[in-house]
Amino acid sequence: MILPIVAYGDPVLKKEAEEIEENYPKLDELIENMFETMYQASGVGLAAPQIGLSIRLFIVDGTSFAEDAEEDPKAKNMEDFKKVFINPIIEEETGEKWGFAEGCLSIPTIREEVFRKEEVTISYYDQNWKLHEETFDGYKARIIQHEYDHVDGVLFTDHLSPLKKRLITKKLTNISKGEVEHNYKMKFPAKKKQR
Ligand code: NI
Numbered sequence: 500m501i502l503p504i505v506a507y508g509d510p511v512l513k514k515e516a517e518e519i520e521e522n523y524p525k526l527d528e529l530i531e532n533m534f535e536t537m538y539q540a541s542g543v544g545l546a547a548p549q550i551g552l553s554i555r556l557f558i559v560d561g562t563s564f565a566e567d568a569e570e571d572p573k574a575k576n577m578e579d580f581k582k583v584f585i586n587p588i589i590e591e592e593t594g595e596k597w598g599f600a601e602g603c604l605s606i607p608t609i610r611e612e613v614f615r616k617e618e619v620t621i622s623y624y625d626q627n628w629k630l631h632e633e634t635f636d637g638y639k640a641r642i643i644q645h646e647y648d649h650v651d652g653v654l655f656t657d658h659l660s661p662l663k664k665r666l667i668t669k670k671l672t673n674i675s676k677g678e679v680e681h682n683y684k685m686k687f688p689a690k691k692k693q694r
Pocket of ligand 1: 645
C-alpha cells in the first residue's frame, strides 16, 4: 500500500522519534508499505516520520547508484545496499566532511549542498531483529546520515547556513501549503481544506 509522504512543516518531521519493541504491531507490513511508497516516489531512503509515524525506523535502497560506480568511487559496492534500520544508533562519524546536493521526499524540488563526514558507524536491528554494527562510507554513509537525521527530527535544511536557509524560506512555506510540483502522494500540513 502506498502511503502519503508528509511534507515539510509537519511537526512529526521535527520530533525525536521513539524506539520500538519487537512486538510492534504489523511491522513487516509497515516495512513493505514503506518500500512501496519509497519506490513509487523514486527515493533511495525513507524514514518512518515521513509517513507520519514517530518511530526509529528507516529503510534504504541505493542499488540504483551501482551503475555509476565506474566513474564515481563513492558509488562502489552499492548493488546490495537495500536495508532496514530499526532502533539505529550512530556510534561514530569520521573522516573529512564532503559536500553533496541532497534532496528529500518531504521537501520536493529543493536540492542543497550539505556537508557530512565520510564514514559512519551505526548499530541497528534488521527486520529479523538481528543486531548489527557496521561502518559505511560513500553514498551509503550519506543516505544513512540523511535518514538517521529524520528519526532525530532533523531535516537537511537544518544543516544549511542561515543565508542559504533564508533564500529558500518562501519555497519551504509554499511546500508546506502544497504549492509545489510533486508526482507522488503527499500530505501537506498547511494546505487549505478543499471545499
Ligand atoms: Ni529525507
